[in-house]
Amino acid sequence: MKTVLVTGGAGFIGSNLVRHLIRAGYRVVNLDKLTYAGNLASLKDLEQDENHIFVQGDVCDGMLVLELLHRYDCDAVINLAAESHVDRSIGSPGMFVRTNVVGTFEMLEAAREYWHALSEERSQGFRFVHVSTDEVFGSLGDSGSFTESTPFQPNSPYSASKAASDHLVRSYHETFALPTITTHCSNNYGPYQFPEKLIPLMTLHAVEGKQLPVYGTGLNVRDWLHVEDHCSALRLILESGRIGDTYNIGGDAERSNLEVVHAICQTVDELCPSDQPSSKNIQYVRDRPGHDFRYSIDASKLSSELGWKPSVSFEQGIKDTVSWYLSNPDWVTSTREKGYHGQRLGTSANSMTDQLTQSTERELGSTVDKPFDGVVFEQLTQYTDDRGWLIELYRNDEIPIGNEPVMAYVSQTMPGVSRGPHEHVDQSDLFGFFGPGDFRLYLWDSREGSPTFGERFTVVVGESNPQSVIVPPGVVHAYKNISLRPGIVFNAPNRLYAGEGKKEAVDEIRHEDNQGTPYQLVDA
Numbered sequence: 001m002k003t004v005l006v007t008g009g010a011g012f013i014g015s016n017l018v019r020h021l022i023r024a025g026y027r028v029v030n031l032d033k034l035t036y037a038g039n040l041a042s043l044k045d046l047e048q049d050e051n052h053i054f055v056q057g058d059v060c061d062g063m064l065v066l067e068l069l070h071r072y073d074c075d076a077v078i079n080l081a082a083e084s085h086v087d088r089s090i091g092s093p094g095m096f097v098r099t100n101v102v103g104t105f106e107m108l109e110a111a112r113e114y115w116h117a118l119s120e121e122r123s124q125g126f127r128f129v130h131v132s133t134d135e136v137f138g139s140l141g142d143s144g145s146f147t148e149s150t151p152f153q154p155n156s157p158y159s160a161s162k163a164a165s166d167h168l169v170r171s172y173h174e175t176f177a178l179p180t181i182t183t184h185c186s187n188n189y190g191p192y193q194f195p196e197k198l199i200p201l202m203t204l205h206a207v208e209g210k211q212l213p214v215y216g217t218g219l220n221v222r223d224w225l226h227v228e229d230h231c232s233a234l235r236l237i238l239e240s241g242r243i244g245d246t247y248n249i250g251g252d253a254e255r256s257n258l259e260v261v262h263a264i265c266q267t268v269d270e271l272c273p274s275d276q277p278s279s280k281n282i283q284y285v286r287d288r289p290g291h292d293f294r295y296s297i298d299a300s301k302l303s304s305e306l307g308w309k310p311s312v313s314f315e316q317g318i319k320d321t322v323s324w325y326l327s328n329p330d331w332v333t334s335t336r337e338k339g340y341h342g343q344r345l346g347t348s349a350n351s352m353t354d355q356l357t358q359s360t361e362r363e364l365g366s367t368v369d370k371p372f373d374g375v376v377f378e379q380l381t382q383y384t385d386d387r388g389w390l391i392e393l394y395r396n397d398e399i400p401i402g403n404e405p406v407m408a409y410v411s412q413t414m415p416g417v418s419r420g421p422h423e424h425v426d427q428s429d430l431f432g433f434f435g436p437g438d439f440r441l442y443l444w445d446s447r448e449g450s451p452t453f454g455e456r457f458t459v460v461v462g463e464s465n466p467q468s469v470i471v472p473p474g475v476v477h478a479y480k481n482i483s484l485r486p487g488i489v490f491n492a493p494n495r496l497y498a499g500e501g502k503k504e505a506v507d508e509i510r511h512e513d514n515q516g517t518p519y520q521l522v523d524a
């Protein structure tokens with residue numbers, strides 16, 4: 001039995017693919033961070049399946065990925081983990097660069113190191129399949145279709161981050177000979193799709209009698225690929241695709257958004273008859289910034305080379321999908337537990353109000369909202385020129401009074417290694433995380449009487465998210481290098497280590513020395 005590491009396997013396409021592969025006789029190691037779109041309820045039927053091994057974790061955690069590849073002796077990787085919603089990428093592009101670009105980089109690095117350690121025979125059979133999107137090709141007019149040689153012209157932060165990840169994958173094949181294959185699919189639909197995307201969002205709004213928000217004119221065109229067809233194509237490409245190649249996967253079902261909405265309304269009216277047609281709630285709303293007009297996929301290469309064709313017609317697929325959402329109210333409810341109830345996202349190019357805290361890890365903008373009083377994050381700016389870069393840190397006219405540094409140090413932390421959890425009684429730490437390397441930073445508020453007493457906050461900082469962080473006394477802190485290379489951290493505390501002339505007791509509680517410490521570095 002072959003083992004495949006699938007990333008993003010608790011998401012929409014991922015959970016369908018995990019199920020498809022297991023049914024086809026594979027063992028699947030499923031790595032998913034469980035952000036807002038990751039949902040274990042989508043894998044309920046696989047909970048007891050010995051061939052489904054779920055691991056909650058982040059693709060940016062290169063050490064974890066490498067450990068999983070070795071531990072389960074994987075034969076392939078299918079990389080689906082991604083932030084995928086265009087509207088969210090307009091509101092908070094940072095997450096898209098981190099997960100889609102840095103995450104793919106860490107996946108490639110881990111796969112490369114693992115692949116090099118394989119025997120000749122095993123390395124011949126190893127595959128890294130990277131699942132991407134037709135949005136990297138940009139937008140079409142009324143005619144034409146994307147082929148595998150269409151130039152990249154991404155228009156949204158989402159599609160640009162996917163295009164960047166595709167280029168990285170290509171470079172790892174061309175430079176290191178890593179056996180990669182990249183796929184570009186059109187719009188997927190089907191069971192378990194998070195209801196921010198068109199078809200599930202319109203289905204639920206139609207059933208609930210809510211507004212059906214059609215962006216702009218509703219004449220934008222998408223090609224619709226049923227997720228089951230996408231999964232069968234991915235398995236075929238995994239097994240028979242050409243190394244170093246790319247394959248377009250399309251549903252041969254182009255429809256305007258209005259046609260899609262009306263098809264949904266017709267099915268809802270058939271399944272949930274009422275005195276008014278649900279299409280009466282169609283509402284033309286403000287268009288999406290940079291809204292791609294038309295996507296169309298030419299999948300003739302996949303069809304001629306590997307004999308694949310979509311098997312689910314759009315009309316039947318829509319009927320099956322709408323009835324699936326109506327028959328799975330508990331699953332729908334589970335998607336709403338993380339705060340999204342169909343509200344509009346990404347309406348203005350500079351909107352920062354769309355940021356939803358989808359998990360304990362908050363997206364970091366320029367000056368993030370402090371997780372606890374007294375903890376101050378500031379996005380660091382690299383001033384670059386042809387000599388290199390410079391980052392300013394802790395200007396005296398910007399530091400909160402009482403935190404002025406009196407010394408500084410720099411430390412290197414090896415991949416996978418943590419420092420802390422530590423706590424100071426009187427000292428503030430003034431950290432700088434700007435790389436090399438990414439760190440997961442853990443903070444616990446242990447200040448009696450603090451409104452956030454007992455709360456925990458984790459966030460990834462460093463190369464992919466340069467931040468200065470002031471940690472006041474009483475906030476327990478630790479950080480772990482989640483990259484595959486040594487990481488550097490800067491600190492400029494406001495107290496001398498061991499006091500004047502190093503003659504005083506050190507102000508530091510080293511919680512990691514206490515076996516039963518409540519301060520555990522768990523990753524989610």
Ligand SMILES: Cc1cn([C@H]2C[C@H](O)[C@@H](COP(=O)(O)OP(=O)(O)O[C@H]3O[C@@H](C)C(=O)[C@@H](O)[C@H]3O)O2)c(=O)[nH]c1=O
Pocket residue numbers: 084085086087132133134135158185186187188196197198199201213214215216218220221222257288
């Ligand atoms: C959510 C929503 C979308 N739309 C429009 C926008 C768009 O033209 C069409 C589909 O919107 P979606 O956001 O579902 O999907 P779309 O904008 O086509 O993007 C998708 O493309 C595929 C290839 C991917 O890669 C996915 O990750 C996703 O990015 O419907 C509305 O009119 N109203 C809505 O409420």
